[in-house]
Structures are given as structure tokens and as C-alpha cells.
Amino acid sequence: MFVRSLSLGVAAVALLSSGAMAADLIIPTTPQPIYESAGFSWDGLYAGVEAGGVFADDVAGVSNSRGLVGAVVGVNFTVADPIVLGVELQGDYLFENDNVGDAGLFLALGHVGAVVTDQVLVYAAGGFGAITQNGDSSGVYALGAGVDFAVTDNVSIRGEILGLGNFDDNNNDFFDAAKATVGVFYHF
Template sequence: MFVRSLSLGVAAAALLVGGAQAADLIIPTTPVAIYEPAGFDWEGLYAGVNVGGVFSGNGVNNLQPGTSQFSIGGAVGVNFIVADPILLGLEVQGDYVFQDGDDAGLFLALARVGAVVTDQVLVYAAGGVGVSSRSGAASSGIYALGGGVEFAVTDSVSVRGEVLGLGDFDGGDDFFENAKATVGVFYHF
């Protein structure tokens, strides 16, 4: 009888324990991310504005020689990370150059090759072709070669400084007749 009572007691305890576990409260939780990307995302479309100056030596066609002029402009481009940390990009720039009542426009299409030095810093070289234009004068083909440094200041905004040497295809003595230096603020989409 003792064995029978003991067996019934163990069976009852096993059933009660199973019922107690089923009554545990299940609280839904949000899973913790296994990987969170660090740093600024340099890839994708961006657009921004810049200010600076154009410094003339002999003068590219449509720019006054031997002067320094204020410029304001904008740029739109796209970046691709092809292999960490190498970046390739394409950019279109347009600048309005203020020249003593004879203002000019610079329009450039540039290719960029850079390196993401840290999560927040990009160093790049740029080169391309474009046109300089002025009202009442024929547009002139130009080329540009230079580079810059870009710093991320928020999750989608960067600040950059850029210097480009400018030359024209008219066969002048100097490889670069002008230089363009700008500082800009860019939004990355």
C-alpha cells in the first residue's frame, strides 16, 4: 500500500509541476541586433552647396586673368564603395563666378576616387571635364584635376574642402591656368 500511495503522490506532484510551468508569464521582448553598422555611410546619392573662389593666372577662357573671384555653386553626385575602404564616385558641379560685372559660369562632370580613412573621414582625388561660359562669349571646354577631404558631421550631413586646378583645351603654356577652392555642406540620402 505504501508503494501505491508513493506512486500516486509522485504522479500527482509531476502533474502539478507541469501545470505550474505552463502558468509562467511569457513577456514578449524585442530581439537585440547582432550587428549594428558603425560610422557614416558614404555610399549613395548626395547633393549640396559650396562657396569659395576662383584664382586666375593666365585665365581659362571666359574667366578674367590675374584676378581672384568669389564663387557660389552646388553639386550632385553618387558614391560606391567597391572594396573597403576604396570609394568611386561621379559628380556634377555648377558654379557662378562673380567677375566685376562680367560674371561667368563653370560646369564640371567629375569622377572621384577616394579612401575612407576613418568612419567619419573621406580623402579623394577628382578629375573631369566641363565648360566655362559667359554671356556674350562662346563657351569654352575646360578640364579639372584636384582633390579634397570630406568630414561627416551627422548621420547624413558632411562638410568638405576641395581644390581643383582648371585648364582649357586651347593649348596654353600652363597645364593649369586657374585654381578653384571651395568649402561645402552636403546631404547624403
């Protein structure tokens, strides 16, 4: 009788404890990642618009200061951790000033930049292009710098200033004008 009651007691304890364990099931969870994304990516294709002005002494027949609006398309490549290289095409419409007619400014630029923080890119730019006015076209070169600020995951704003000079400069000034712009860009 004692063995039988002991067997029933052990069986009861085994049944009750297994029911208690069933309530405490361990559900596997995935751990949180240790690495988080680095923030804004400056790599890849981008396009946008810019507005500003050209402040000219005389560059390719454009004299005095003029307002401008334009479009920009470019691509960036990160070659080392903070270093970014890029190429860019700019096409700007220069508004008429002093009844000399509207003009167009077209530039092909190369960029060398450094990512200061995840949201800030500082760069130097240089290139060449042309100014067209009244059916005439003249070659120009450009050197300058700018800074881009990321405002969302795909949108950045920019401030840029470029010195513009004539290839056929008779007065031997290195820069004959300055182009100052602000822009908004979408990064694909």
C-alpha cells in the same frame, strides 16, 4: 488508509508544484544581433551646395580672384571595401570682379576615393568643363582633391581644392587658377 493518504499527498504536491511552475513561465526572447551597421554609407546619389572662390591668374578670360556659389550632384559606388568611385557635375556662379562681368563655371568630374574611417572619405578628382563669360565659352580641365566628413546619417560636409587650366593655353602653365570650396551635401 495509508495508500489513500499517500495518494492525496502526492496529488497535493503535484497541484502545488504545477502552480509554482506556472508563475515561472519562460518567455522566449530574440538575441541581440552580432553585426552592427558599418556607419555612414558613401554609396548612392547625393546633391548639395558649395561656396568658395576661384583664385585666377587667367583661366578662360577670368582673371583675378572671384567668389562663387554653386550646386553639385553626383553618385558614388563602392568597388572594394575602402575604394569608392564616383562621377559629379558642378555648376558655379562666379561673381563679377573689376567690372569684367559675371561668369559661370561648369565641370564634369570623376572621383577615386578611399574611406579612411566610417565618417571620412578622401578622394582625388579630375575632369573637364567650360567657363562662360560675356557670351563666350572656353574649355577648361580640372585636377585636385578633397575630403568629405559625414555629420549625420544623410548629411556630409566637404572641403575641395581643384587646379584649373585652359585647353588652349598660350603661356604653357599647367594650372592657371585654383578653385577652393566648402560644401554641404545630402545623400539619398
